[in-house]
Amino acid sequence: MQETEGDAMTALAVGLTGGIGSGKSTVAGRLVEHGAVLVDADRIAREVVAPGEPAYRALVERFGPAVLSADGTIDRPALAAMAFADPGALADLNAITHPAVGATMLARRVAAHPESTVVVCDIPLLRPEHRHLLQLDLVVVVDCPVDVALERLVLRRQMDPDDARSRMAAQISREERIAGADVVIDNSGSLDQVLEVTDRLWAQLVVRARAKGPTALPEHP
Numbered sequence: 001m002q003e004t005e006g007d008a009m010t011a012l013a014v015g016l017t018g019g020i021g022s023g024k025s026t027v028a029g030r031l032v033e034h035g036a037v038l039v040d041a042d043r044i045a046r047e048v049v050a051p052g053e054p055a056y057r058a059l060v061e062r063f064g065p066a067v068l069s070a071d072g073t074i075d076r077p078a079l080a081a082m083a084f085a086d087p088g089a090l091a092d093l094n095a096i097t098h099p100a101v102g103a104t105m106l107a108r109r110v111a112a113h114p115e116s117t118v119v120v121c122d123i124p125l126l127r128p129e130h131r132h133l134l135q136l137d138l139v140v141v142v143d144c145p146v147d148v149a150l151e152r153l154v155l156r157r158q159m160d161p162d163d164a165r166s167r168m169a170a171q172i173s174r175e176e177r178i179a180g181a182d183v184v185i186d187n188s189g190s191l192d193q194v195l196e197v198t199d200r201l202w203a204q205l206v207v208r209a210r211a212k213g214p215t216a217l218p219e220h221p
Contacts, residue, residue, distance in 0.1 A: 011037070011109075011112050011117040011118065011119045011209070012117070012118050012119065012137050012205060012208055012209035012212060013109060013119050013121060013134060013135055013136045013137050014031075014036075014118060014119065014120045014121065014136065014137065014138055014139075014140055014205065015121050015123060015126050015130060015131065015134065015136040015138070015139040015140065016028055016031075016120050016121065016122045016123070016126075016139075016140050016142070017122075017123050017124060017125075017126035017139065017140070017141055017142070017177060018124075018141055018142030018143060018177070018187075019124075019143075019144075019146075019149055019168060019171050019172075019174060019177065020124070020149065020153065020164075020167050020168055020171060021144070021148075021149030021150065021152045021153045021157075021164070021168070022142045022143060022144050022149055022187055023142050023144065023152075023187040023194055024122065024124070024142040025122075026142075026187070026191070026194060026195075026198075027140075027142050027185060027187070027194065027198050028040070028120060028122045030195055030198040030199070030202075031118070031120050031198065031201075031202060031205075032120070034199075034202045035118070036118045036119065036120045036202075036205075037112040037117055037118070037119045037120070038119075038120050038122060039105050039108045039109055039112070039119060039120065039121045039122065040122045041101055041105060041121070041122055041123045041124060041125075042122070042124065044101050044104045044105060044108075045097055045101050046076070047104070048097060048100040048101055048104060049074045049076075049097065050073065050074075051072055051073060053100070054100040055096050055097050055100045056074065058096045059074060059079065059093070059096055059097075062092055062093075062096065063079060063082055063089070063093075066078060066082070067079045067082065079093070084163075084166050084167055084170055085166075087170075090170060094125075102130075102133055105121060105123075105133075105134060106133060106134060109121060109134050109135070117209065118202075118205045118206065118209050121134050121136065124171070125171065125172060126139065126172075126177075126180070127172070127180075128180060137208070138182040138183060139180055139181050139182050139183070140181065140182065140183040140184075140185060140201070141177050141178055141180070141181035141183070141184050141185070142185045142187050142194075143174065143177070143178060143184055143185065143186060143187065143188075144186070144187045144188040145188055146168065146174065148188050149168065150164055150165065150168065153168075183201065185197055185198065185201065
């Protein structure tokens with residue numbers, strides 16, 4: 001029997017988000033270990049700015065040759081430095097890349113269609129419109145206090161404190177993320193604790209994926 005577009009959307013689609021330093025990648029990795037299909041916005045963002053891809057020419061036209069590496073690819077650190085230093089430049093960067101990223105995410109979301117599959121759409125800047133675009137069944141937010149996130153960025157990623165603060169300030173606020181969440185994972189504790197919580201969440205996602213019913217998950221797994 002030929003599939004319709006509706007049939008192709010039977011997977012349980014989970015939007016996963018969290019501020020920089022929150023531990024979102026840790027949660028995403030654990031869900032993948034359990035069997036989730038990952039659609040990673042950051043990875044796609046790198047793909048769509050490759051030479052010949054949709055956003056490449058527009059970025060070069062907007063930001064100039066200073067954002068190009070010696071091999072002609074986009075120098076992502078240089079581009080980030082320019083964008084995060086100027087709200088207008090950041091808005092232009094987002095306007096160029098977000099549509100291309102969104103279209104690719106939707107295509108991969110639709111492609112991951114087998115029943116009982118859990119598809120995790122990892123989106124750092126998840127906004128309300130993503131629910132409609134990607135037909136998300138629920139949104140999971142990985143959360144921790146700002147000072148904890150800053151400490152992780154400085155100590156674990158060796159980021160400059162001012163750079164870390166700038167990047168945090170450019171993201172959606174912690175309050176806005178939590179307000180849009182169906183599930184909040186508190187990652188202010190240890191690695192073992194957040195993995196245990198993620199394991200419990202996975203068990204709930206599997207049940208919901210199989211049923212694909214309207215039963216809501218608890219706010220805190």
